Amino acid sequence: MDLAEAIKGRRSIRKYKPDSVPGETMRMLVEAVRWAPSWANTQCWEVVVVKDPKVKAELATALPKTNPALSSLTDAPVVLVLCGKKGISGFYKGQTATTKGDWLMFDTGIAIQNLCLTAYSLGLGTVVVGMFDHKKVEVILGVPQNVEVVAMTPLGYPAAEGGTPRRKEPSEFIFYEKYGGKE
Numbered sequence: 750m751d752l753a754e755a756i757k758g759r760r761s762i763r764k765y766k767p768d769s770v771p772g773e774t775m776r777m778l779v780e781a782v783r784w785a786p787s788w789a790n791t792q793c794w795e796v797v798v799v800k801d802p803k804v805k806a807e808l809a810t811a812l813p814k815t816n817p818a819l820s821s822l823t824d825a826p827v828v829l830v831l832c833g834k835k836g837i838s839g840f841y842k843g844q845t846a847t848t849k850g851d852w853l854m855f856d857t858g859i860a861i862q863n864l865c866l867t868a869y870s871l872g873l874g875t876v877v878v879g880m881f882d883h884k885k886v887e888v889i890l891g892v893p894q895n896v897e898v899v900a901m902t903p904l905g906y907p908a909a910e911g912g913t914p915r916r917k918e919p920s921e922f923i924f925y926e927k928y929g930g931k932e
């Protein structure tokens with residue numbers, strides 16, 4: 750699939766078939782994460798692959814009932830939990846190198862987008878889930894103190910297409926020469 754087509758065509762999928770994901774597909778998704786760019790190539794990401802229905806159901810308890818992705822965590826055959834090792838990305842000799850602090854959110858964000866686009870190109874659905882009780886998920890998965898859970902995504906074959914939320918027009922977010930500058 751053409752990259753531009755993947756970027757434009759990928760949608761958040763919240764309804765899944767129960768069919769399992771082949772091992773070769775899982776390996777391709779791991780490669781997509783593996784080759785993401787990161788701060789000084791620090792690669793702070795870690796991914797927990799959850800297939801056990803009991804653990805998926807536990808993860809779902811960390812989402813507020815209002816989260817539209819709630820049922821997808823138990824319906825999809827796999828849930829991928831993206832974690833970041835703290836104190837590595839954005840650091841130089843143990844000190845933060847910028848005013849932004851830890852860049853783990855940024856690096857894990859790139860990694861999950863690589864994953865979501867690759868999944869889409871292989872006919873699989875994903876939806877980045879960020880609104881949940883992160884501490885609860887860290888306890889459920891036994892995540893150590895030096896690592897934080899950032900986001901999760903269900904993974905599986907779509908049972909329904911996602912809608913296409915409106916995007917801003919380029920003129921609303923592209924500026925020229927100075928902030929706010931028009932072409």
Ligand SMILES: Cc1cc2nc3c(=O)[nH]c(=O)nc-3n(C[C@H](O)[C@H](O)[C@H](O)COP(=O)(O)O)c2cc1C
Pocket residue numbers: 759760761762816817818876877878879880881911912913914
């Ligand atoms: C950081 C982040 C957190 C998100 N959290 C949730 C979430 O908790 N629940 C959910 O249903 N969708 C979540 N989404 C999906 C967005 O709602 C979705 O990407 C957006 O509406 C655009 O739709 P599209 O992905 O189909 O283009 C999240 C997306 C991102 C990037």
